[in-house]
Amino acid sequence: MAVERTNTLRSLHPLAWWGWAIGIGIAVSGTTNPLLLALVALAMVVVVLARRSAAPWARSVRAYLVLAAFVIASRMFFQILIGAQTGEIVLFALPELPLPAWAAGIRLGGPVTAEALTATVYDGLRLAVMLLCIGAANSLASPRQALRSVPAALYEASVAVVVALNVAPQLIESGQRVRRARRLRGDANGGLRALGPIALSVLADAIDRSMSLAAGMEARGFARTSGPPANGALAVMLASAMAATLGGFLLLSTDLGLAAGALLVLGLIGTGWGLRRAGRRLAVTRYRPLAWTGRDTLVLSTGLLAAALVLIGAQDALSPGLAALLQPEVFFPSTDPLVWPQLSLAALLVVAAVLAPLPLTRPIRSRVPDAARTDVRIRSLRPQAEVARP
Amino acid sequence: MITFEQVSFGYPDAVRPVLDRASFEVAEGDLCLVIGPTGSGKSTLLGAINGLVPHFTGGTLAGRVLVDGRDTAHFRPRDLAEVVGYVxxxxxxxxxxxxxxxEVAYGMEQLGIDPVAMRKRVEETLDLLGIAELRNRALIELSGGQQQRVAIAAVLAARPEVLVLDEPTSALDPTAAADVLAAITTLVHEVGLTVVLAEHRLERVMHAADSMLWLPGDGQVVAGAPAEVLARANITPPLAALARTLGWERVPLSVREARRRALAEGLLPSPPPLAPKPVGDPALVATGIEVRYGELVAVNKVDLRLHRGSVTTLLGRNGSGKSSLLWALQGALSRAGEVSVDGLDPHTLSPAQARRVVTLVPQTAADLLYLPSVGAECDLADRDSAVPPGTTAALLARLGVLVEPERDPRDLSEGQQLSLVLAIQLSAAPPVLLLDEPTRGLDYQAKAELAAIISSLAADGMAVLVSTHDVEFAATIGERTLLMADGELIADADTASLLTSSIAYAPQMAKVFAPAAVLTPADVARWLA
Structure with a gap:
């Protein structure tokens, strides 16, 4: 029977967004070239701004940007204060604190060199851009939407994860509420003494909420269609998963290429079969299941391509032809001596992979009136039950 | 449709059972209203209909509960999902x-409904409840009334024959409550659904009820026609109180019925024209109060004076800025503008000092309670307020709550918890008291007691400001009423003229005897002579 599938709510399958972003993240982890990192970050922000929806989770990218800036700033701070200084170009010198003999090797203050500082910035930048990739995935597709697409056999596990995802923001909200309420009682000295009572109230609240949620799910028929587990499916699945892991391990660490590859493929097939088989005992159906289209494959592969470019470039023994093509040294510009970072064809390809979703997808037109948008933030600030106006 | 046969339910270590040999039937297509004081077992009764009691809650249930011919002893709540929708x-x-x-599709996914049929049902259900334009909105962004309608839609999509609703309008302002009730009555009249509904604010729903279950609080369940049950029940919505005042044996169920009868009998109370009351000194003077959350202005340039010895009520929609205003006046929220209580600005004081100047009892009053026993809470309040030991306990007794000091505050009823928080906050003897939505979850008895407490506090010279959605409660307590909309104070007048001139906020007595400016059954009794 034809199942109607939809593309109205999203421009891409959530798993495609996550796969693409993780691919870029892996690529980023393999380079410290600041030019490349800055271009990737910029491209990432452009894609997010152009392709995110109006949903509340789509606004998380700003938080990740702040976090990324914090990562860079804190690394620089500690590098300047206590980091080991290499190189010769001294930018400035802090007064150095004399430390006792037993702390030899630790330095507090003193001269700060351009080489050490640059290396720190490069490294911090790499971490920050990796964070940004996760933030982008979060903004482009809610993790819960992604969980909706897991195989049926993992359905119960995915529901558990969704419920757990619910609990975190609720805990924060009740924590804020209880803290404010304590202020009303004049008990604002906070600190450790306040922690116990707050934790108690928040925990009681969380348990209450979870019980209401569980009652609601029970009343709506959760888990009623699950029959007894399928015979043997679990055993096949476990064995296959182990075979696949072993195959992958052998492939990466030994030269048993063919045998390892075969083991990996067989393992994956077995796992897939097991999941399918186990999924059948659950008669749940999916509302407007998300379709995986050619476009999803394309976007996902651009992410994987970016990862592959950087990972292959990082291999020690490259054939001369490949090395000339990828120019692996571009990914790790030297900081001692300081040289101006360069860009290569491979680096530009990575940036192109980040921008690939722009031509491959359409923007989501918002149907949410502007007035409704600010309300989530307010709910968390406002005394609890004063909710958004219609 | 629903049959209870000699149903008893209780927890093993409880003193008395929650339900005691209850037998009744709810006919198919009825809107059945469940009434009773707080703690009388309304929620237990509702839970028993789809088997959450006892399958989910524990406890022992004796007797038989049959829903559409199915015995809940043999069917788990999840197996009854397409028979009973529970909110x-x-x-x-x-x-x-x-x-x-x-959310609407979730229940159907669990039931394994074919995706094509599911798609169609989702659309139908959205239309039925008038929420089609909200379809892609995030649930947390919706207003309370919208959330309630989505919750109803979510259980309706599974096509149950019975809909069970536990206090669907208790958190809503009058307009949102009317929306939800309109949706429910449509379901009863157009779809033929059987609806069982528990509610404290009877005046909102009793006109639509076909039958009524009264839980007096001793485990009994009294079933019957609404007018008959109300004539006997210890639950007195305004129209029942009016019937008692006027000696009518039949309780009118709607304003229309009461008005026709009053007109037929030529009853028209004639209250004397309003005389301006002498006002006390201002206890709190606020000018230009402004509260912002990012770009949104929650409270916009509000000027306000609260006078000693007076009670002021604050009305307004959900989200109109009432709570934000109260929190700003207490000083717990940063704001622009000036607040002065005897020359002190509570925002610049430490929290401990601020509560001696202005004290606030928030909407979720229980948040203030975190110690393991009532006695410990009272002792801490004595120390925090630097008053002689026993002061708070005495206040609590004065508020009419006599409980053993060893009791856990979390086990108290909502009314008792509110009184305990009130006692704790009053121990600091502040000149200004702010109450945010105090009637939530309170029955008529508890509301009447709260009204008496508020009056006596005002008589002692305190300035009291109460924000509420409950117009009937507002009608009983305050001489002065403020109306807020969109963060601004749009009206400030004496309660009688403000409420009687409004459609949304008119109490039932004002509607029955319009144009006479009467607000409560007590007013009617006073001015009818």
Whole structure:
């Protein structure tokens, strides 16, 4: 029977967004070239701004940007204060604190060199851009939407994860509420003494909420269609998963290429079969299941391509032809001596992979009136039950 | 449709059972209203209909509960999902997904309904409840009334024959409550659904009820026609109180019925024209109060004076800025503008000093309670307020709550918890008291007691400001009423003229005897002579 599938709510399958972003993240982890990192970050922000929806989770990218800036700033701070200084170009010198003999090797203050500082910035930048990739995935597709697409056999596990995802923001909200309420009682000295009572109230609240949620799910028929587990499916699945892991391990660490590859493929097939088989005992159906289209494959592969470019470039023994093509040294510009970072064809390809979703997808037109948008933030600030106006 | 046969339910270590040999039937297609004081077992009775009691809650249930011929002893709640749709007290807590359509589809996914049929049903259900335009919105962004309608839609999509609702309008302002009730009555009249509904604010729903179950509080269940049950029940919505005042044996169920009868009998109370009352000195003077959350202005340039010895009520929609204003006046929220209580600005004081100047009892009063016993809470309040030991306990007794000091505050009823928080806050003897939505979850008895407490506090010279959605409660307590909309104070007048001139906020007595400016059954009794 034809199942109607939809593309109205999203421009891409959530798993495609996550796969693409993780691919870029892996690529980023393999380079410290600041030019490349800055271009990737910029491209990432452009894609997010152009392709995110109006949903509340789509606004998380700003938080990740702040976090990324914090990562860079804190690394620089500690590098300047206590980091080991290499190189010769001294930018400035802090007064150095004399430390006792037993702390030899630790330095507090003193001269700060351009080489050490640059290396720190490069490294911090790499971490920050990796964070940004996760933030982008979060903004482009809610993790819960992604969980909706897991195989049926993992359905119960995915529901558990969704419920757990619910609990975190609720805990924060009740924590804020209880803290404010304590202020009303004049008990604002906070600190450790306040922690116990707050934790108690928040925990009681969380348990209450979870019980209401569980009652609601029970009343709506959760888990009623699950029959007894399928015979043997679990055993096949476990064995296959182990075979696949072993195959992958052998492939990466030994030269048993063919045998390892075969083991990996067989393992994956077995796992897939097991999941399918186990999924059948659950008669749940999916509302407007998300379709995986050619476009999803394309976007996902651009992410994987970016990862592959950087990972292959990082291999020690490259054939001369490949090395000339990828120019692996571009990914790790030297900081001692300081040289101006360069860009290569491979680096530009990575940036192109980040921008690939722009031509491959359409923007989501918002149907949410502007007035409704600010309300989530307010709910968390406002005394609890004063909710958004219609 | 629903049959209870000699149903008893209780927890093993409880003193008395929650339900005691209850037998009744709810006919198919009825809107059945469950009434009773707080703690009388309304929620237990509702839970027993779909088997959450005792399958989910524990406890022992004797007797038989049959729903559409199925015995809940043999069917788990999940197996009854397509027979009984159950919406708990706080719909937000029962939401499993992110967006409106996903939530509506969730129940059907569990039942394994074919995706094509599911798609069609989702659309139909959205239309039925008038929430089609919300389809892609995130659930947490919706207003309370919208959330309640989504929760109803979510259980309706599974096509149950019975809909069970536990206090669907208790958190809503009058307009949102009317929306939800309109949706429910449509379901009863157009779809033929059987609806069982528990509610404290009877005046909102009793006109639509076909039958009534009264739980007096001793485990009994009294079933009957609404007018008959109300004539006997210890639950007195304004129209029942009016019937008692006027000696009518039949309780009118709607304003229309009461008005026709009053007109037929030529009853028209004639209250004397309003005389301006002498006002006390201002206890709190606020000018230009402004509260912002990012770009949104929650409170916009509000000027306000509260006078000693007076009670002021604050009305307004959900989200109109009432709570934000109260929190700003207490000083717990940063704001622009000036607040002065005897020359002190509570925002610049330490929290401990601020509560001696202005004290606030928030909407979720229980948040202030965190110690293991009532006695410990009272002792801490004595120390915090630097008053002689026993002061708070004495205040609590004065508020009419006599409980053993060893009791856990979390086990008290909502009314008792509110009184305990009130006693704790009053121990600091502040000149200004702010109450945010205090009637939530209170029955008529508890509301009447609260009204008496508020009056006596004002008589002692305190300035009291009460924000509420409950117009009947507002009608009983305050001489002065403020109306807020969109962050601004749009009206400030004496209660009688403000409430009687409004459609949305007119109490039932004002509607029955319009144009006479009467607000409560007590007013009617006073001015009818």
């Amino acid at each position: 708990g007290q706080d719909p937000v807590r029962g939401f499993v997904t992110d967006t409106v359509t996903e």
